[in-house]
Amino acid sequence: MELVELCSLQGTHPPSRAVPVWTLGCFRRRSITFFNGDSDDTTLVLWLQSRGLTGDLRLAADRPSVPSREALNDLPLAELVRLAEVEGGLSPTRFEGSGAELSGSMSWLDWNAFQVHAKWPEPGQLRRVGDCLIEFAPSGAYVEDWRLQPGGDGPLIGLTLVEERDERGKLLHRGGGLVITGEHAILVRGRADALPACQRVTDLVERATKEPPLLDAIFGFDASYARRDASGRYIVQASTLPWREGKPLMAFGGFTLQDGVVVQKARENNRAVERRFTVDTLESNYEDWLATPATTNAANWLHEEKTLLRAARKL
Secondary structure, three states, rough: OOHHHHHHOOOOOOOOOOHHHHHHHEEEEEEEOOOOOOEOOOOOEEEOOOOOOOEEEEOOOOOOOOOOOHHHHHOOHHHHHHHOOOEEEEEEEEEOOOOOOOOEEEEEEOOOEEEOOOOOOOEEEEEEEOEEEEEOOOOOOEEEEEEEEEEEEEEEOEEEEEEEEOOOOOEEEEEEEEEOOOEEEEEEEEEEEOOOOOOOOOHHHHHHHHHHOOOOHOOEEEEEEEEEEEOOOOOEEEEOOOOOOOOEOOOOEEEEEEEOEEOOOOOOOOOOEEEEEEEEEOOOOOOOOOOOOOHHHHHHHHHHOHHHHOOOOEE
């Protein structure tokens, strides 16, 4: 069956650790400001949140463009290093706080990520106003300004990927998952095997230029963000693997629910694949929180000062 049919069959499946509704959806980072006054507003950063899973993708504006996996072998070392600096992953999410006050602390328990070191080790202190979500590092290291991206109508889905195998049983990916928030989706597929011990992925790149299997292993991790087009297909807009961009995110048929495990059998890129997922969230529809509550005095003030809205726009 189609994944959306599975949602209808399963109904709401709340996880044991659910985040507040005002953290659900797809957020795009507008900027990050560091304690020394430096800021970055050029890196593409996307955060997709289901009830208990966070999907994340971070791509520098000057990341090399690569037309195919085979083209990796032709890249100079400097470009391979830049390509290996991308970030993307999926983690279970823990929230602490009342939630009703539109603030609290969010932490990420176990990233399955492209990078092997904890680049962002702190929890996030969150505060939401309108479509703006502000995240403070408790240490004071940085603050991030996130903006909710309207998701239209559609499902709220969070699936944790156990493994993906081909028709011969070969392990292709282990760990990661799928998060869908209306018209936005992120698919994360972890590496089949752990990389050799290293401090950072980029430490392995020079060695990998002489060892093609190691280069394949480094880029055997896929974190791809997609948007739903007019025909209902999710098309990759940004990915840790540039050659994925412009192509369908994944097949959305062949799903079954077996003893609480979601199994997908599908054919992609002329190859049969089988994926096994555990369920975090399966909901047929959800609504974006585009506005947040405020006091009566605040509502009266904005009404009196409505000229402030003349220049207002979505960011």
